[in-house]
Amino acid sequence: MPPSAIDGTLIFALAPFVAAALGPWLKSLVGHRAGWILAIVPALLFVHFAQMVPAIADGSVLRAGIDWIPSLSIRYSIRLDGLSLLFALLITGIGTFIVIYSGGYLKGHPNQGRFFSFILLFMGAMLGLVIADDLMSLFVFWELTSITSFLLIGFDHTRSASRRAALQALVITGGGGLALLAGFLLLMISTGASSLSDVLASGDAVRDSAAYLPILILVLGGAFAKSAQVPLHSWLPNAMEAPTPVSAYLHSATMVKAGVYLLMRLNPAFGDTLLWETILPIFGGATFLTGMVLAVRNTDLKQILAYTTVASLGVLVFLTGIGTEMALTGAVLYLIAHALFKGGLFMVAGTIDHETGTREIDGLGGLAGKMPITFFAALIACLSMAGLPPLIGFVAKEVLYEGLWHASGVSLALAVAVLGNAMMFAVAVILVFKPFLGAHQETPKPAHEGPISLWLGPIVLGLLSLVGALGLEATTHAIVGPMASAVAGRPLDLHLHLIPTGLKPPVILTLITIALGVVFAVVYRPLRRLFVSVLDGIGWGPDRGFDQILRSLVFLASGLSDILQPGRMKGYVTITFLAVTVGLLVPMWLFGEFPTFMGINADAPFYFWVVLGIAAASLLAVLVAQTRLIAIVTLGIQGTMVAIIFMLYGAPDLSFTQFMVEILSVVILALVMTRLNLSPTDHRPFPTRLRDGALALACGGAFTLALIAVIEQPFDPRVSEFYAEYARAIAHGRNIVNVIIVDFRGLDTLGEISVVMCAGLAILALIRLKSRENRGPLARPDLDQGESLKEAALDQ
Amino acid sequence: MEGILALLVGLFFVSAIYMMLSRRTVRILIGVVLLGNAVNLLIFTSGRLTIAAPPVIPLGLQTVDDTVANPLPQALILTAIVISFSLFAFLLVLSYRAFQELGTDDVDEMRDAEPAERRLPPMEY
């Protein structure tokens, strides 16, 4: 592989985004056939990645990157090894067929162009995720998949269920994403790593880090949410609200596997610890069984498939957690198998829905004759799903059992695997028999074979399952081996066989599984009824929990708002003054530096005292004034006294201004009071008075203490001395205050007069511009000039 | 001297805050006026007081010849007076208009922006 190719990947990987932008335009140009054109993009990408298979198979790791945000040491960098390459191939390969399928499936849908956009966006995000090396760029793509899947799931937006499913997916995977972000950041901080390559190179540092536990929990949170592990699984089946191409894509290769991808990716660095090997199998196993039980319980084709997907994800997590060589190999094989059969099955289910108008399994039957190609595709997929030879699913299951057997022998894990796989077998059987081979049923639309765009994908994927198994040697060398090596973090030398080489434990387990599966298939209906009654008996599940949590969040929020935002201003004002009181008193108390009141005993002429005393008395008079009007008249006293105080302390300009402002304040107050027709009473009950008084005393006291504390410090008069020095010499003014106002600090004054101007204008607007006048033609700016001039005249 | 004025400033603050804790707009506005004066006196005191000559340079001199009152706080207060007067006038007319439109001068009864009966947001999806 020449190095330029991998550099090119940096650019090519963004191609889906470009295609997404072109989607609606192409759709409007050539209609639903745009799917075929757009599919060229993933197809070419598939070819591009396929070219790298040999190099990767030889054990090299391809990397490239450019700086993205140097300030944060974030790069846009990619890393291709067996793991990422396989995912890239699955995404682009299955993606190609999905795009083609979308062209047929949504033919005539008004928003088909938009759909192309979404699916290509999603593809780009997913591709970016699996090839990213830099942790942050990985995360960006990770969240992008959540966003785009939100759009895809809610595509059928007029239905409430779709919207709910979209929100649920966003909340769960988005919430998981936040955990992942935290985990990544913690990881970056504690190990200094910024890329997957760094992380993988410093596995010991990661495991020994003090923050290993929180990092692990956070990363698992993200991965589990994305990969629908119990109890975060419910978004996935609900996401079946989306059009079928979406479900196929979401659930086969991509979004749901992003979590598994991450776990596999981090296995070399995170794995091989007790925590890892405990948590993952437990959650994986639980998910596996839960998924299967729920799959059996359901009757909607897509729901069944979705729950089996949940189960399969459980298997993958389970195996990744077991962590032995064979277990990991099994996981890899299972992943490939699942991608191929589940992608195909979803498309089949979509085709059935598309052509018959129903997905209810009890309402379908005898389709094999009418839809032979689809039946063939379904058959292959189900064989693989059931784990029967000669399909890749069979190999996967064999290796799985082998891995489990080697890891733990006869154990709970093994039992879980057998039980789950048996149910999987039964479901596969039912999926083939009921709709295709069962008794003919009337469907809303008369069933017939779909167009090539609809069956091409399932057939090819089915054939790949077959070919991959038949050419197991090559598959192992090119794909499985490198990937398993990448997951294990060391080169593995794998030798896999399609035909079992003897009656080893895996073969026996397989036989048990098949036997059990047949039994389940036979008693499928009673089994379903049993599950239904048990689950109904429990009556609760994470899905309902989602509603409850959301609901209670809103209720809680509403209650909190009522408390914190009661809408009564008095409370707001009270809190404000309370806050400042606490804020002022606490520092003084903390530092123990209460002022000493040294400056109190000062001698001044007696009339100073009279003026100060009158000011104080007038304040009290304002407080106890019986009516507001009396308070206003009394207010005049303190204004005058303040003006006189300014005069006594050598501030003629201030005194002057204060007198004028005082007079005008009274005038404006009187003018407004003339217009107000207030009731004379405005009662404050005694306890309120007491409370308000206490707060006022405390707050006023705090200000006083602060002021005294300040004036007890030495003062630095240099600025004022400067003003005195140059007021006349340079600024040509004898009144230093005025020189400050218009020259030294003229900008303050400029701002100040803007305030005055605005106040005037605002008052004008308040009085003149009333909402009543706002109706009718006045609200239109496109009036002719004459009209608006008339308005202006009115204002004069 | 400053200490005494500081106490008066404190009294101004107490009165202003007490008035502002009322629910009646007119009383709140009286509080606003008092608060403005309180702050002005605070800045005045904070810039240190002297029973001294006003900061005006006598006719024949290039600069002041003896201690004058600190001119900078005066200039700041001048700005502050103007601003607080403008804001007071605005708030006064605002409360008048609020009274006119809402029919009350009790701020706790003004519930148009935040209606008293709260409606939960829709619970559907």
Place this chain on the structure above:
Amino acid sequence: MAGPGPIVDRAQAMIIEPLAAVDWLAIAPVALPLAGGALCLMLRSRNDYASRLTIIVLGLLVLINVGLLGVVLNHGPVVMAMGNWLPPFGILFTVDVLGALLSLTTSVVGLVGAIYAGADIDVGRRRFGFYTFYLLLISGVSGAFLTGDIFNLYVWFEVLLIASFGLMILGGERAQLDGAVKYGVLNLVATTFFLIAVGLLYGLVGTLNMADIARSVPELADTAPIAAVATLFFVAFAMKAAAFPLNFWLPASYHTPRIVVSAVFAGLLTKVGVYALLRVLVMLLPESRMGLDHVFLWVAILTMLVGAFGALAQGDVRRLLGFVVITGIGTMLVGVAVGTEEALAGAVYYAIHSILVMTALYLAVGGMERLAGSCSLHTTSGLYRTDPTFAAIFLILAFAVSGLPPFSGFWPKVMLVRASVASGSEWAAATILFTGLLTTIAMARVWLLAFWRDLGTEAPIRVAGLPTASRVNWLGPIAILTVIVIALGVVPEGLMSATMKSADALLDPAGYVGVVLGQGEQP
């Protein structure tokens, strides 16, 4: 007038060498809109002039601010001494990267809002000074960002406050008046606290120049007075920024004025409070900030929670957005509380993101009202069908405000989370992420109900009270902001390195102080 006196050595008092024209870039963002606003008022009977003049002035301002930012990034802080008086005696405009960044953002948002106003503001409101208030608001905000003088900062606070009063009451509807009473009184109290703090600080250090204060404060003997001053600043700015528990004025009022007014308020006003916290507490009073960091942290955490939960509880999108603003404030406060370089840079980045995205979202709500006649989640529906382009824009904005990649809100969150974790404030980090999730839910619900849901009701052809306007007129401004929001998410490096620089300068004001006071030493 006392005529020219005897010869004095002017160099002792003034900057003698001629001023470089480039220094005028520092004052232009304030002086131009101020003069423009006054001019609009002089021409008030000719509405058409006012609108055009405003757009021209703000367009010019964007260019000026781009130039200013360029100069600051390449040559360090730009200083303009008003009246040529030597620092620290006159008022100085000291533009560092932080100021220039925010000023540029302000002008962009201002320009966009002014364009949108053409589709939102009727002739009555125009005649009663909409454009004057608007330009003065921009002027006040820019002044707050650029000034290097603490009292002057107070003055610009008041300018933007009174301008916001004017904008808030324009129209005189019942809810407006009610909201304005609360907004008015509580903001008046906040600025009064600010003024008190300035007065006390002056009493302590005898100077008002920020660089001079930064130089003087460490020399003070007692700690209690300066701590009291710092607390007072904190309360005042926290209230301005709508931090818990002083946030109530915002949800009580922001939904009441015209949408373009709400938009620029939501974008700009609270950020001025955050900026002031950064400038005053982080740069001028660093010791006090460190003493307060626990308080800060809890305030930040509670603010985020209050905002996020508040948003969930709302059935009206306008009111919902008011709470989203508050969540953002909490997020920025985390940066102030943590106080490391990355945290501060994150706070600055988040502030710029928040200015852009909140403005855009409010404008988008205006679009909702225009298309559906309402922004209540109970009744609004079908917007996805009605106008897909608009819907796409809204969705991008919704994801951006929730902090999802690849939009502008993601990177500052990464920085803030990382900085909090690195400094041991895991709870803050967790809250940032958790409230991000809650915001995602709240915004996604808006999308679900108003856009995807389709109750089948036909939108009104023309919404009462809105002037008729072309689609470009109202959608164009939102689209511009959305493009910026995407750009800042996809190629964040330019802004990122600038915010890092501004954080550096905040933490080590020596450069700032040197540029300001060093100028005095020059002959």
Place this chain on the structure above:
Amino acid sequence: MSTIIFRTIAPYIAALAVLFSIFVLLRGHNDPGGGFIGGLIAASALSIYGIAWGVAPVRRALLVHPIALAGFGVFLAAFSGFLSFFVGKGFLSGLWVTLHLFGVEIPLSSVMLFDTGVYFTVVGAITTIALTLEEPEQE
């Protein structure tokens, strides 16, 4: 307030007060006073006139809407700040020119222009407020 006594005397008081306000404006640089106080006095004068004779005569006397006057004032003040651009000085720098008119030295300055702007702003804004409030309700 339609008493003949008040009506007769109010215009004269208003005129006197306006005259006095200009005096206060012009000498503010050297003695207490200046644009702001002057403006307040002038605005008070116009309010007196308005209370005595009603709002219409005051509006007619002013020719332009008082709020436009306030706008003019702010513009003038800002404009005076821009003057220093042309002499390479900072915004709002004091520029002094001595005009020799018939042998009398008349010092003119940007600072005076600025203070005049302050004066107009205050007159305009406060008069707007007073007149708006004095006017009867338009219901």
Place this chain on the structure above:
Amino acid sequence: MTVLLANVLLALAWGAITGSFALLNLLFGFVLASMALWLIREQLGTAGAVTRMWRAAGLAGLFFWELVMSSIRVAIIVLSPHRPLKPAIVAYPLQVDRDFEITLLANLITLTPGTLSLDVSEDRETLFIHCIDAPDPDGVIEDIKNGFERKIMETFR
């Protein structure tokens, strides 16, 4: 009034010429100026402007005197321990009919002993006066008629 203005301007000119604005100097200038104006009285118009000015001065003098007297009366009333007062509101039939004259009269009445102008009737025929102590209302009316009102009519007609 134009004469008074001219007189003041001339006084100021005197001050400018002499280079001293000291009080005494300006008073001297004022006297000089009025003499100068008296010399050119024919050119100033036949209305006896100067005479009228002196009458106005006389009115002012009377007014000041009355103001002082009224204040003293108030002082006596206020400071005496128990003085039975007989307040009254009387209707004063106006002779003057010009706005300016009515206003002047009303203001003078307010500032002078025991009387305060309350209101002028709509038809401008009657001035209502509040008297603080008026055992004899007719006497009050006579006093005003022969005092201020006559002086006003002399001065301005």
Place this chain on the structure above:
Amino acid sequence: MTLAEAIDIIVGLMLLIGAFFALVAAIGLLRLDDVYMRMHAASKAGTLGSGVLLLALAVDSQELDVVTRAIAGVVFFLLTAPLSAHLLARAAYLVGYRPCKATYQDALADTIVQPSGVLKADTPVQTGQKPDRT
């Protein structure tokens, strides 16, 4: 005695006189029976008191500009003081603050044409010396 001393004495006496009359006015405000009678005290003694004090300042300064301004101040004050008394008295009377009972003659009560829209027929008639608390 020098001229300066003489001026000092004149100023001192003027101050005493002025302040005395101000006090007289204040006491009148305190002691007289109704608002109309109090107004007599305020408008006469108060005006004279402050006027004389201003003139004292003028004499003390011996500066022309101060003198002219002080005199202007006095004149302005004389112009406005009766005006405010008149307006207040008229307003008080028209809205129904009646003079005290000692007022034996009320010519206005018989002839007054009520200003439009001010007094309603049912407005209770009050006395100017209403008791403080009931």
Place this chain on the structure above:
Amino acid sequence: MIPVSQFLGICVDIAFLLLSISFIVIVYRIVTGPTLPDRILALDMLIAVAIGFIATFGVHSGFYLYVDIAIALGLIGFLSTVAFARFVLTRGSTEDIPSALDEGRDQ
């Protein structure tokens, strides 16, 4: 006998004393009323005495620049009284109705 040099100072002090008493009395009247016009009248009087106080302080301090404040007050000071009179005239005397007084005891 008081020396001439101290005479003025003593007169100033006495004047201040008398004015201070006046202030106190006036404030008492403003606070106690009993009617609204009484209070307004007293407020008017307060301004008048303030003019006198300013003049006296001017004599005392030797700074005559305070006279301008006195002029302004002489010219404009009555404006507040005018505004209040206008209020009384327009609104009538509802504030002083005895029943209202009883109910309105609050702050």
